[in-house]
Amino acid sequence: MKDPIVEEIRRIRDEHAKKFNYDLRAICEDFKQHQRHCGHPLVRLKSKPVVKAPHHPDAS
Numbered sequence: 001m002k003d004p005i006v007e008e009i010r011r012i013r014d015e016h017a018k019k020f021n022y023d024l025r026a027i028c029e030d031f032k033q034h035q036r037h038c039g040h041p042l043v044r045l046k047s048k049p050v051v052k053a054p055h056h057p058d059a060s
Contacts, residue, residue, distance in 0.1 A: 016030075
C-alpha cells in the first residue's frame with residue numbers, strides 16, 4: 001500500500017533535486033541559502049564529543 005503523503009514528499013524532493021541536476025552540493029547550498037533568508041532564527045548547536053565504543057574481544 002502506497003502512502004499518498006509519502007508519495008507527494010518523494011515527488012517534491014525529486015522535482016527539487018532535478019532543478020540541480022541531482023548535484024548534492026548544489027541542493028545543500030540551496031537549502032542553506034533558503035535557511036539564511038527565511039527570516040527565522042537559526043540555532044547552531046555545538047558538536048558533541050566523539051565517544052569510542054568499548055572493544056569487545058569476542059566480537060568479530
